[in-house]
Amino acid sequence: MSTIFSKIIAGKIPARIAYEDDQCLAFHDIQPKAPVHVLIIPKKEIERISASTEQDQPLLGHLLFVAQKIAEEQGLKESGFRLVINNGPDAGESVAHLHVHLLGGRALAWPPG
Numbered sequence: 001m002s003t004i005f006s007k008i009i010a011g012k013i014p015a016r017i018a019y020e021d022d023q024c025l026a027f028h029d030i031q032p033k034a035p036v037h038v039l040i041i042p043k044k045e046i047e048r049i050s051a052s053t054e055q056d057q058p059l060l061g062h063l064l065f066v067a068q069k070i071a072e073e074q075g076l077k078e079s080g081f082r083l084v085i086n087n088g089p090d091a092g093e094s095v096a097h098l099h100v101h102l103l104g105g106r107a108l109a110w111p112p113g
């Protein structure tokens with residue numbers, strides 16, 4: 001099922017790109033919840049983390065590695081940051097294309113709401 005994120009990958013919808021390689025794309029969230037709010041998504045259409053397969057394991061690791069590199073580029077290495085993956089209705093998932101939220105630039109409350 002194609003989503004708005006597939007259209008961003010295809011360049012059909014504009015986005016503020018933070019990083020791109022052959023496996024993934026990262027762009028700034030359109031409604032940022034923190035001073036830095038970047039979404040890291042696989043180019044492969046995986047609906048959510050619970051829909052990933054064993055074959056996806058290297059790709060999932062790649063997403064996390066890229067997320068921490070972007071955090072460093074954004075100056076968050078010392079201050080800290082949070083990586084979030086919302087999965088399903090109770091988590092508030094609103095786009096059915098796997099995405100890692102990178103949030104930082106302010107103190108983040110815990111536990112989340």
Ligand code: AMP
Pocket residue numbers: 004013015027028029030031032039085086092093094095096
């Ligand atoms: P989630 O609620 O975890 O599914 O997160 C989806 C995120 O995608 C939300 O934070 C939205 O603000 C963000 N979003 C939706 N459409 C766009 C878009 N066109 N460009 C950038 N971010 C978007």
